[in-house]
Amino acid sequence: MDSNLSINNVLFYRSTGRDVTPLLQTLSCGEVGDKRSSEECKKLIVSAMSPQVCVYASEQADQVATKLQFHSLLQLLKPFGDRIEHKFQIKDSHFISKTIDEFSLRFVPPLEHMLSVQQAESGTKAQLFNYQSLELLMTEYIQLVDLELQKCGAEDKLMKRLLKKSIYVKFLTKLLASSSITSFESINQPVASFFFITGEESYEQARQMLIQYKSAKLPEYLSIDDIIPVFIIITDQANADQQEKSAQHREHIKKQLFVEAFVLSLDLNSNDDSVPSVVLNPPILCTVDEELQNTHLSSTPNPSLPTTNLTAIYQLLKDVIQKKLIPFMEKKITTWDEQVIVPRKSITGRLFNVSKKYFGSKRETNNELSENYNSELGIYRYNSTQTLTKKLADWSFMLRDYRYSYTTYELAKKDFLNDKAWTHLASASEMAAISLLMGAANITSKLKNDTIDPLMDNSNYTYLARCGLKTYALRSILVVSELFCNLRDTWSNAPTAIKWVQKALNDKLVTKTGKVVLLERIGYYYSICISAQAKAIMTRKLITEKSQDEMNDDEDVDFVNPLKLNIRNIATMGNTRQRKSALFKLIAARNWDPVSEPLQVLMCLQDTKTVYQGTVIGEREGGLLKRLQVASEDKLSM
Incomplete structure (x- = not known):
């Protein structure tokens, strides 16, 4: 699991006594205008918008997970969905094959279970999270960060920075982690269902699971045909008879049920201490409620797995993704494109749309809703043109064909606007903006002002004013902001x-903790706002200073001239936003409570030293900076 290093895992590494050196080497800051924090956030966004997979497990399959010290197979699989590293081959809309280095899956409970839970909560609007729960979670997480900061010595500057950054990453992750199924976000609707049985179970057990699954009553906007079923037979690698029986089961399922099946051989002798094991990282995309439950209700230690099982599960997921999941999605995309997009883009289709617009029926000229849209429920049927167009765009996005997904979202937007399907329109506008930013290394001012900003204005106005979905508006803002900071030219973006x-x-759109976290993030955005000319000058200066320090170390020079003038680099003046960065860090420090959060205040003030140290503002007695510093230090010394 070391390949999944992230800022999110920093506390987990320290709590389990694992070596944090690779984490520091991967994520530490040192370069001018360092953007690795935003790059990590972009990876989180890609993972959060990956295919969703429902996990069905027989009673015996869940008992296997229990034997391996997990509550269920779902809990076992969740950490494996984050960034599965492999050379995956994907074909885009033009049938051009490309290679991606990693893929993600989001493992969720059975479809009927999620729908029943959401139906029970149908009295409230479908928000991504509960604000009170998020505030509680963030408060508890900040307390853990404070405990770790107290353990750090004066020389652990990189570790302190990493701990500080993890607060915002945790906040963003909770916004992205929702797996709620809605009619207007097909990116959160399952793409596959994994059925787990053991090698000791009969073919009839697998057949009954499939019948029950296909006979489940689904909402009108969902189709079981758009979810690929896959059987996975768990077998003991030390039991040759069971492995042979599992292979027979696999062929039987494929021939009789017409469903693909795979065999997963695991080391089920968990009591063997001679077999090396690895403690699993916690799943990155864990919802607010799930994490609170794990924190307050679970008393079991972090489970571990033998390395053989770790390798076997990863290999299984690689095979399923490359052999079944990606081809299934590619085939569906091609089918929907031929059924929906090609006719609309043809000359005949365009003439038909024009004739409908100017010579349509009386119902249509009166701006009434289309027959496909149920205005009372706010849904389209699963086989409607609008649903297929949106799903085509979402699936193309998940397979990282961002240019095609953008053009498809634009087509979907027109239908949603005509039908006054506001939630669908807001989602399509949001995803269109994200698609443009996700697939670009840089953008022009014209594209930003004429396309992306109007899309975001439309999305946020619709989410807030028409739909009352504050959490969706907040998520879209932070996702787009992080993607802007991943572009090459941070000076303008x-x-x-x-x-x-x-x-x-x-x-x-945020509560107290969220406000101060976002104020700190604005300070970070200003810190990476550096022109190309200034960045080159400052980088050369850092290299020169580092070389000089190495020379001084070799010569054992102990004397430093205290009268030497420290001349500011005039060449970079006006080409950075370091003063604004320091100002927002100071504002964030003021919003932290020096009594309850003195360490957070001091960490913010530490980031202002390069700007305020030695200045009137920084040294003035009774000034804001001095008052915050004194109050925080007094609290820590008590």
Whole structure:
């Protein structure tokens, strides 16, 4: 699991006594305008918008997970869905094959279970999370960070920075982690269902699971044909008879049920201490409620797996993704494209749309809703043109064909606007903007001002004013802001990210902790806002200073001239936003409570030293900076 290093795992590494050196080497900051924090957030966004897989397990299969010290197979599989590293081959809309280095899966409970839970909560709007629960979770996480900060010595500067950054990453992750199934976000609808049985169970057991699954009553916007079923037979690798029986089961299932099946051989002798084991990282995309339950209700230690089982599960997921999941999605995309997109783009289709617009029926000219849209429930049927168009765009996005997904979202938007399907329109506008940013290394001012900003304006206005979905508006703002900061030219794009985060603050989309976290993030955005010329000058300066320090170390020079002038680099003046970065870090420090969160205050003030140290603002007695520093240090010394 070391390949899944992330800022999110920093506390887990320290709590289990594991070596954090690789984590520091991978994620530590040192370069001018370092953007690795935003790059990590982009990886989280890709994982959060990956295919969703429902896990069905027989009673005996869950007992296997229990034997391996897990509550269920779902709990066992969840950590494996994050960033499965492999050379996966994917074909885009033009049938051009490309290779990606990693893929993600989001493992969720059975479809009927999720729908029943959501139906029980149907009295409230379908928000991504509960604000009170998120506030509680973030408060508890910050307390853990404070405990770890107290353990750090004065020389652990990189570790302190990493711990500090993990707070925002945790906040963003909780916004992205929702697996709620809605009619307007097909990216959160399952793409596959994995059925787990053991080698000792009969073929009839597998048949009954499939019959029960296919006979389940689904909402009108879902189709069972758009979810690929896959059977996975768990067998003991030390039992040759069971392995032979599992292979026979596999062939029987394929021939009789017409469903693909795989065999997963595991080492079920968990009591063998001679076999090396690995403690699993916690799943990154864990919802607010799930994490609170794990924190407060679970008393079991972090489970571990033998390395042989780790390898076997990863290999199984690689095979299923490459051999079944990706081809299934590619085939569906091709089918929907031929059924929906090609006719609409043809000359005949365009003439038909024009004739409908100007010579349509009386019902249509009166701007009434289309027959496909149920305005009372706010849904389209699963086989409607609008549903297939949106699903085609979402699936193309999950397979990282961002240019094609953008053009398809634009087609879907027209239908949603005509039908006044506001939630669908907001989602399509949001995803269109994300598609443009996700697939770009850089963008022009014209594209930003004429396309992306109007899309985000439309999405946020619709989410807030028409739908009352504050959590969706907040998520879209932070996702787009992080993607802006991943573009090559942060000098012109970081201010746009800052504008959107400030809008989230002005619209009061966050609670107290969320507000201070976003203020710190604005400070980070300003810190990476550096022109190309200034970055080159500052990088050369850092290299020169490092070389000079190495020379001084070799010569054992102990004397430093205290009268030597420290001349500011005039060449970079006006080409950075370091003063604004320090200002927002100071504002964030003011919003932290020096009494309850003195360490967080001091960490913010530490980031302002390069700007304020030795200045009137920084040294003035009774000034804000001094008052916050004194109050925090007094609290820590008590």
